[in-house]
Amino acid sequence: MQTAPSKQFEHSALKNYLLDHAYDEMFVSSSRELHPHCEPLLEHFSSLPADELQRRKQAADLSFLNQGITFTVYGREEGTEKIFPYDLIPRIITAAEWAKVERGLTQRITALNLFLKDIYNEGRILDDGIVPREVVYSCKQYRRQMAGLQVPRNVYIAVCGTDLIRLENGEFVVLEDNLRVPSGVSYMLTNRRVMKRIFPQLFRSYNVRPIEQYTQLLLGTLRSLAPEGRPEPNIVLLSPGVFNSAYFEHAYLARQMGIELVEGRDLVTHDNVVYMRTTNGLRRVDVIYRRVDDDFIDPLAFRGDSILGVAGLFNAYRAGNVTLANAFGTGVADDKALYAYVPEIIKYYLSEEPILKNVETFLLTRPKERQHVLQNLDKLVVKAVGESGGYGMLIGPQSTKAQQEEFARKIEADPRNYIAQPTISFSRAPCLIGDVLEPRHVDLRPYVLYGDKVTIVPGGLTRVALTSGSLVVNSSQGGGSKDTWVLSQ
Amino acid sequence: MLSRVADSLYWMSRYLERAEHTTRLLDVNLNLMLDEGPTGAERRWQRVLQALGKPKDIEWTGDPYALTRALIFDTGNKASILSCIIAARENSRHVREQISTEQWQRLNSLYLQVTRPEMQSNRQAEALLEGASQPTEFLQSVMEAVHQFQGVTDSTMNHGEGWQFIQVGRYIERASATALLLEAYHQDLWELPEHITEGNEYLEWMGLLRSATAFEAYCKVYTADLTPDRIFEFLLLDEEFPHSVRFSIDNLQGALEKIQGDSGKSRAEALRRLSGRLQASLNFSSVNEILNQDVVSYLRGIQAQCRGVHETIYALYVDYSIQTALAG
Numbered sequence: 001m002q003t004a005p006s007k008q009f010e011h012s013a014l015k016n017y018l019l020d021h022a023y024d025e026m027f028v029s030s031s032r033e034l035h036p037h038c039e040p041l042l043e044h045f046s047s048l049p050a051d052e053l054q055r056r057k058q059a060a061d062l063s064f065l066n067q068g069i070t071f072t073v074y075g076r077e078e079g080t081e082k083i084f085p086y087d088l089i090p091r092i093i094t095a096a097e098w099a100k101v102e103r104g105l106t107q108r109i110t111a112l113n114l115f116l117k118d119i120y121n122e123g124r125i126l127d128d129g130i131v132p133r134e135v136v137y138s139c140k141q142y143r144r145q146m147a148g149l150q151v152p153r154n155v156y157i158a159v160c161g162t163d164l165i166r167l168e169n170g171e172f173v174v175l176e177d178n179l180r181v182p183s184g185v186s187y188m189l190t191n192r193r194v195m196k197r198i199f200p201q202l203f204r205s206y207n208v209r210p211i212e213q214y215t216q217l218l219l220g221t222l223r224s225l226a227p228e229g230r231p232e233p234n235i236v237l238l239s240p241g242v243f244n245s246a247y248f249e250h251a252y253l254a255r256q257m258g259i260e261l262v263e264g265r266d267l268v269t270h271d272n273v274v275y276m277r278t279t280n281g282l283r284r285v286d287v288i289y290r291r292v293d294d295d296f297i298d299p300l301a302f303r304g305d306s307i308l309g310v311a312g313l314f315n316a317y318r319a320g321n322v323t324l325a326n327a328f329g330t331g332v333a334d335d336k337a338l339y340a341y342v343p344e345i346i347k348y349y350l351s352e353e354p355i356l357k358n359v360e361t362f363l364l365t366r367p368k369e370r371q372h373v374l375q376n377l378d379k380l381v382v383k384a385v386g387e388s389g390g391y392g393m394l395i396g397p398q399s400t401k402a403q404q405e406e407f408a409r410k411i412e413a414d415p416r417n418y419i420a421q422p423t424i425s426f427s428r429a430p431c432l433i434g435d436v437l438e439p440r441h442v443d444l445r446p447y448v449l450y451g452d453k454v455t456i457v458p459g460g461l462t463r464v465a466l467t468s469g470s471l472v473v474n475s476s477q478g479g480g481s482k483d484t485w486v487l488s489q
Numbered sequence: 490m491l492s493r494v495a496d497s498l499y500w501m502s503r504y505l506e507r508a509e510h511t512t513r514l515l516d517v518n519l520n521l522m523l524d525e526g527p528t529g530a531e532r533r534w535q536r537v538l539q540a541l542g543k544p545k546d547i548e549w550t551g552d553p554y555a556l557t558r559a560l561i562f563d564t565g566n567k568a569s570i571l572s573c574i575i576a577a578r579e580n581s582r583h584v585r586e587q588i589s590t591e592q593w594q595r596l597n598s599l600y601l602q603v604t605r606p607e608m609q610s611n612r613q614a615e616a617l618l619e620g621a622s623q624p625t626e627f628l629q630s631v632m633e634a635v636h637q638f639q640g641v642t643d644s645t646m647n648h649g650e651g652w653q654f655i656q657v658g659r660y661i662e663r664a665s666a667t668a669l670l671l672e673a674y675h676q677d678l679w680e681l682p683e684h685i686t687e688g689n690e691y692l693e694w695m696g697l698l699r700s701a702t703a704f705e706a707y708c709k710v711y712t713a714d715l716t717p718d719r720i721f722e723f724l725l726l727d728e729e730f731p732h733s734v735r736f737s738i739d740n741l742q743g744a745l746e747k748i749q750g751d752s753g754k755s756r757a758e759a760l761r762r763l764s765g766r767l768q769a770s771l772n773f774s775s776v777n778e779i780l781n782q783d784v785v786s787y788l789r790g791i792q793a794q795c796r797g798v799h800e801t802i803y804a805l806y807v808d809y810s811i812q813t814a815l816a817g
Contacts (some may be wrong), residue, residue, distance in 0.1 A: 065601065066594050242583050255586035266491050268811055277492045279650065279748070279806040281814045 006032040011046055013436045023170045023427035024439055025091065037092055037487065044202045045089070050435045056198045057088055057432065063197075069190055069248055084187055085480030087431045090195060091442060091462045092206070098458055098486045101164065101172050104356030105446060106454045109160055111346040112177065112333045113450065116156040118349075120146045120329065130348050131341045135365075138416055139338065140386050141180075141331025143294065145301060149318060151327050152225045155450055158325035159218070159289075161185070161460075164356070164444045166427035173357045175426075175443065177342070179334040180326065181291050185447050186249035187481050188461040189214060189256075195483040208485040209458040214447065215256035221451030222287050225323045233286035236260045236276065238267070240292050240308045250291050264292070269312030272319040287323045288313075294328050336385040336419045337363055360422055364415040373420040374411065377404040380420045382411070395471060397423050426471070431464055431482070441465045443473050444484065458486035490650045492807045494584050498651050499802075501580035502658030505596075508573035509635040510666045511541060515557050515570075516628040517699045522553060524692055532677070540666075540673035540700070544568035561624060570631060574603055589645040592638065599634040656744035657802065664737035665795045667701055671724055671734075672788040678717045694720055701732040722776035734791060735771040741798070742768045748806075760801045767794045 002018035005027045019029055026038045034042060045053075064083045093101075118125050119136055126133045136142055161182030163175045192211055196203050219235070226233035239250035241263045254261035266276050267285065275282035290297060296306040301314035316322045332338065340361040343354045362369040362380070373380055377396055384392035394407045411418050428439035446460030462484045463473035473479040518537050522530065534549050534556055544566055547559050563569045567576075578600040581588060639659075646652050674697045694715040698704040701724055710727070711719050727733040742764050749757045779787055 066598050242579075247582075248585070251585035260491055261586045262491065263493065266493050270811065270815060277809075277814075279490050279492055279495045281809075282811070 003032065005034075011042075013046065013050075016433075016436050016438045017430070018439070020425070021168055022425040022439075022441070023166050023168050025166075025427055025429040025442070026437075026439070037094055040202065040205055041090070041092065044199070044205075045437070053088070053432065053435070060086060060088065060194050060198055063194055064190070069187075085464075085466055086191065086194070087440075087464055087466070087480055087482040088195075088198065089430050089432055089437065090199075090202075090483045090485045091429045091444075092485045092487065093444075093459070095487050095489050097172070100355060101446065102456050102458075104172070104174075104354070105162055105448050105456055107346060107350065107352060107355050108162065108174065108177070108342065109157060109448050109450055109454060111349050112160075112179065112342070113155060113157050114349040115345050116327075116330060116333055117151075117154050119332070120156075121148060125345065125348055128348070130344050131338070135335075135337055135341070136332060139332045139335045141294070141329065141335060143329030143332075145314065145318075146327070146329040150320070152227065152323050153452065155225060155325075156327040156330050157333070158221055158225060158450055160326075160448045160450070161445045162448065164446065165359075165424065168425065170427070171357070172444075173359055174342075175359055176336070177334040177339065178445075179330040181293060182445070182447070183246040183249055183291070184445055184461040184463075184481075185214065186252040188447070188459065188484070189252075191461075191481060191483040203485075206485060207488045209488050211457045211459050214457045215253060217449055217455050217457065218253070218289075219257045219259070221449045221455070222289055222323075222325055224451035225325055226286050227320055227323055230286045234276075234284060235287040235289065236262045236285055238262055238264070238288050238290040238292055238297075238310075240264075240296070244291075246291065253289075259289075264308045264310050267310040267313070269310060269316050272312070272316045272321055274310065274313060274316045274322045285322060287325065289325050294331065297324075297328075331386075336361075336383055337365070337416065340419070359424060362420040364411055364418050364420065369420075370411065370415055374408055377408060379423060381423050382407050382418055382420045385417055385419060393472075395423065398471075423471075429462070429464070429482070431466070433466075433468075438468065440468070441471055441473065442482070459484040490654075492809075494587050494651065495654045496807045497580040497584040498587065498654045499658040501577045501584070501596075502655040503662040504573045504577035504580065505635055505638060506659045506662040507568075507666070508570050508577065509632060510663070511560060511568070511570050511573065512628050512631045512635075513702065514540060514670075514700050515560060516625060516632070517696055519553070519557060519625060519628075521692055521696045524689075529689075536673050536677065540670045541568060542669060557624060561627070571603055574600055574631070584651075587651055589641070591641045591645045595634065595638045595641050599631070599638070602630070602634070650748055653744040653747045657741060657748070660737040660741040660744070661795055661799060663732060664734050664741065665792050667724055667732055667734050667737065668788045668791045668795075670697070670700060671721065672785055672792075675785055675788070678721065691715060698724075703730060703732060706730050718776060718780065721780070725779070726771060726774065726776060738764075738768050738771055745802075757805060760798070760805055763794065763801055764798050767791070767798070 002020045004018055005014060017027075019027055019032065021029070023029065025035070026042070027034055061083065064086060069083060115125065125131050126136065157179050159182060161178045161184060163178065164172045165175045166172055188211065222235050223233060226235075235257075236259055237250055237254045237257075239247060239261055241247065244250070251261055260276065262276055268275050268277065268282065274285040274288070276285055292308055295303045297309045298311065298313040299306045299309050300311050302309070313322070314328070317324055317328070339358065340363055343358055346352060346354045362373050364370045364373060373382070377394070378399070380396045382394040382396070387393070394403060396404070407418075426441055426443060429442045430437040431440045433440075442462050442464050444460050444462050446456055449455045462482050464480045464482055465471055465473045465478070466480045467478055470478070514537055518533060522533065530553060531549060531551075534553055538544065538547065538549065541560070544560070545568075547556070547563075547566060547568070549556060559566065559569065561570045564571050564575065566572060578596055581593060581596050585593060642652070642655060646655075677693060678697065694717070695704055698707050698715075698720060703724060707715075707720070707723050710723065723730065724733055726735050728735060728739075730736055745760065745764055749761070
């Protein structure tokens, strides 16, 4: 069931713009009128000739390619470097909408951090039966090595990227917490830079809150987590190297912060102290912003076949001689099965109602819920708990019978490894497709920093499912991104 | 500075210098070839191959265009211009955060220009896609790009340790390449073939000078009066000409001293001795002394000393053992 916007918007660029039951970020679904804050945008857009738009789009694409803002697609030999598709139309979030998101995210990261401290120490929440022990201990990301270990300021999650979507009524809800090594923030920053160059007047007319301070805030966060007695900490960013899909981002952040970008082979440990190899001999390292997964970071403590890590790093960490951000074992709190318990976790530690809601989630370890899911596989979304990047997922309404049967078998075999959620038609925002505007599904990943306090730069990375009707926004699966404007009033 | 970073900057710079040298050598010889009879062709192109250090798997087959195509485009060959540009860019990608955005963009767009010709303007695309018989335009644009990269490097990057490693890479490559070029030309410089037509020796000598961008600079010093001993002296011992061996070694030595100052090495003794001896021997020799000995083995000696300096830099800054570092 699709409807066109009101007659007054009969613009040739809007000829394909049809509203459906999903929340639309440009038109109010019920009245089919423009959201007031989108008026200048549509006006500006309508005033530009089509070829001028295409010219600006090409300028933007070329600028990304020349700057080498690319990501690596795995599993193919040729042309593995691609630019992240970029949509010219900014996504606009009002000050009031953002205020709620900001409070909600602050509340959530605070609670999740308390949860991590608790389960790796006293385990009160487990004793009180709020979160079942088996959910925590059966999680692949639970690290026994972290039990009883003190981390600076009790901060486990220094950097987090939470995926939000908007329901049909426009409300922001949390789809996923990314508490391990969330990426994408460099796209947020470069999108803004390109946007300011391409639409300077429009940008200025909107009073958009700045985001450029992100790297400085990140550096401050990392510095605040340095081991005691190291007033001038040597902070480094640890990357898996140039073949990692997010290498551009690692290099970008290191450069913007003015810190060294290191790889595993640059670091050595001796007597539980971490050093980096420099032309002037060995230099001590105090804080590691690591963009390498737990599994690969220390071949002695974790996966022995890893060549990306640093032997002995975990012992140096345990001895308190080096800080890792994020800490080891944070992945237990973004496990998709544990996600279902986050509202309870917030209530337990903060005695507050969650400001941002969760998406309804069925736990397949519960027989009744499993039964329901297996009978409704064609309507639900099933996700593997440990996967990300849009892999290991079944989207019921868009799947074949064979795929559903395959997932049914997988679920029966290992119910702990899967969860199910209703298929949500999350909100759609206008995108430039060819010469015209069409609505596409979008999500939002704001970046939350936690050092001596919680800071969130206004906005985040808006990811777009560029294929019509698609709900998958991941860059590895044909997604793109657009600039996100949070208005100051 | 991280050892790995120093290593990448050094090689980025060396590969670009090599690409530029190969480009110029091909451009000059493609141009001079137009003025000669067919008898000289084999000699000429064999000499080009020798000046490039006899790249593996590339043979003279009688077709200069086939040979230049291989030396430009064959990515299966490590010495080809394309391979050098790809390697330089790969090294710069590893140190993306160490070089300036301007440097990266200049090098990356050179890389895109040569590896994805479909994105370029039509004429260049044709030259690349079809391996057109006249690759001059392509060669010109590569040289321009490398020069721009060097300019941007000097004007946008801190002249700190990283920049000094770039100088080290550039000048060590340049000194060896010029020494090798002189070695390749040595025989023809002194022993002109009997049957050479009048005026052609002048072309040959001019070709040698232009292969090192030295023709105009030479004329300023000695006028257009070309003689073998002056050419030899100019390319080997001139103090002010940027492609002479002496100039290159002076700059190499200067950069190494800065690096030793920056990283306060007391164990740089071996390196100081090696590079200092090489520099002194060039600064305090006269051309006649050199010409009175076995010139080829003298030139080979210079190349060997450059290799020695390279290995010592490695042992000192890049590939040292942790035990020595902790002890020191």
